[in-house]
Amino acid sequence: MPSTVQESMAANHSFWQHKYGNYQAEPTLPAGDYSADIVIVGGGFTGLTTAREYCRENSNARVMLLEAREIGFGASGRNGGFNMTLFGLEPEVTELFWGKDRTQKAQQYMKKAVNFVRDLVEREQLDSDYEHTGMWRLAYSTAQEKRLQKTYQLLCELMGKEDYQYLNHEAVQKRLNAPNVRAAIVEPGTGIFDPCKHVRELKRLALESGADVYENTAVTELNRHSDHIQIKTANASIRADKVVLAVNAWGHAFDAEKNLRNKQRPIWTYQIVTEPLTEKEWKDIRWEGRMSIEDNRNLVHYTRITKCGRITLGGGRVNSDFGTKMDQWHCEKSWQQLEKHLHWLFPTLKNKAIHYKWGGAVSVNLNMTPEISYLGDERIIQASGCMGHGVSLTQLNGRLITDLLQNKQSELSEFWIVNRRAIPMPPGNLLSYLGGNVISQTLNAMDWWQERELEKP
Template identity: 30%
Template sequence: MSARVPLSPGYVNGDVAFWYRSSGVPAPGPPLDRDLQADVVIVGAGYTGLWTAYYLKKARPSLEVVVLEQEFAGFGASGRNGGWLTGDLAGSHERYAKTHGLAEAKRLQREMYASIDEVIAVCEKEGIDADIVKDGVVNVARTTAQAARLRASVTAARPWGITEQDLRLVEPGERLRVAGAVAATWSPHCARIQPAKLAQGLARAVRDLGVTIYEGTPVTQIAPHLARTPYGTVRARHVIRATEGFTARLRGLRRQWLPMNSSMIVTEPLPASFWAETGWHGAELLGDLAHYYMYAQRTADDRIAFGGRGKPYLYGSRVDARGHTHERTVEDLWDLLTDFFPAAASSSVAHTWSGVLGVPRDWCSAVHLDPATGLGWAGGYTGHGVTTTNLAGRTLRDLILGEETPLTTLPWVGREVRAWEPEPLRWLGVHTMYRLYRVADHRERSMTRTSVLARLADRITGH
């Protein structure tokens, strides 16, 4: 590692994520050991699979629900994310409205906001201590061009029913002080969570309801009414794919969703003087308006968990499952963290890790169930999955039970999206996009409006 990044004596790179440091990385539980018959089989024990199992068993306790997981519950993005329980829509208001109208796109946004409180309520009910604090989210602009984008985003939000109470401009430093910030917004619709605690607590709640989670059980084939593994086949009326960034590993689905990498570093605990100097007194989440954006949280034990893009995509939709992070990425994240908060330079990096999120070709998440084949899925959350998975789980519950509810008519239900281009086109496209974003961010330091390079990057990948 570069000498410019101070590392703690117990520094760890990968090993899934920092979020498991306090509890230890779980060993996979017992695998499937025979053929089974069930009502519903769910492939993937991340948030989507766990929420779906939870709501199904709460609604119909008699249902036989089985979950198959290649590693352990919470191994993927559910145990590695930045801990943002956010109301931001996992997709484009405009694209949802284009097919279903303005009112329906607005309704989807309100359901996203409500889902934050639903997650909090379930955690309270089930005794899941996930370090949840709902103190909102601050987004900052650090250049004139970013500030123009930020103000425009507030104006653009209003037609979608996002009011002054949902999102507003604030003075830089009103909520917390970021070096070089020239503009900021604040929204109450975001809560800090500890991702692994939520995943593990939800897995416990699901098991308590009578759901069996077979861990260490890779699924090699999903077909109508069955999920096949090396250890046995589960046949069921409904087969739900909840694999998000790992979807490309399944046969025939390599181009379905792009597995996009995101990386994080976390500091050692910072002293009270740091929090006083920055004015970061609560558990607000922090983001910015750069194209090559960052995201951060103040952890329950007073660290900064700071994330952004590393190597955005591996050729052929490959995934580095253990979360190892490249040296250059760690350097970039540390440089950006200390640029935002110079006082953090006296700390050190305790842990770095990476994970993948699922990106559809139109960057909009979706839920789907085919009653004829029993095949269903949800995902493509583009980095907003902590909240969206809860809404997906409740929506899949209603679809599986055959009930027409306000959730089953939301505009993300049944969306059809074309596949990503074959290689090497998708590798070239994604890496070109992020190269253009990095150059655009650099150029915008002396610009008053968004760089044309960023607009070109958006057009290349349909962002």
């Protein structure tokens, strides 16, 4: 287990994984032949929630969850920890692709998702460092402020005014010493947690409900037969009735199932965390209410306070991945830009040292919309395309997938992202890579244009 910052960063661990310290992984699946009702591939929020929910409703079922690394190695153990209602990229983008009615249903789903997570933490007393502190959405420039006002109007129209407030520059400054912020949308009904502690608490719940969890066990092959599906790892073979592919940004690299390859591509995003702030620094910066903060750039920045008294900030410049290597964990250029942005946003912190840096992959598709779908036939279900906003979404998705596995018609299983019309990613590595680059460069250029009046954001 890496213990120093350098060792943890070299092992591509997030700050949360590093801070977690000693972790007891479940054993690798031993060599042999097995049979199961359900096999779940991927041990993040999606896979673990599905495992637990299915076992709770089917106490005699054999559910096996296989994770290639340790629980929390994927996005679930390395995100900002925002339990938030943003669906896809932006409500305006969802409206453009899918219309007002579906955008409203998506927002309702996300509100339910945030409450699903909060209720779970409270009911099961999860050690996730959860705080229901609300979230602010910021604008820095005139163009961004105009967009923020439109977003506010749209959200109020879709969900009602009571869920949001709008703050002008003066009102913002009273609670946050961030002179470059022009306006903010406040959404009180959201929260933050430590994602690594949370995902490992989800593992505990899955085990307690009767699921078998195997770590450091990658699935290498999947074969459909008329009466079962065969899943293979390096040494073992499982005969299963149904399979859930909860591999998120690894979908294009999942050789075992060709139908998954064109669903999504990974986009790499980065995060930094400061040294703990002094009492004086907290006083200077104010940050009343410990709310989480995201801006409304196209390549968003997000920032929040950690339980241990630091500030973490992520987002901004992204990377795309050529082929299936999944190896863009480090990016000095992105980390430097994040540090610069932190100092620009909070000038009183301009000398604050950065303690830890990391990166991770989010699952992006051409509709910029999450998707849950059957692959080939109803025995295999996949979830992808969280667009970097999947903390609450993927956990409620786990509940939804449980309904699909049981052929249960419910409000959740009727959600329109299930088997929605999807635009496939372009075939071949080169085209997808170029496509990813074109999208991120376009978003970057739009941000530059909308921020040209600002001094070095």
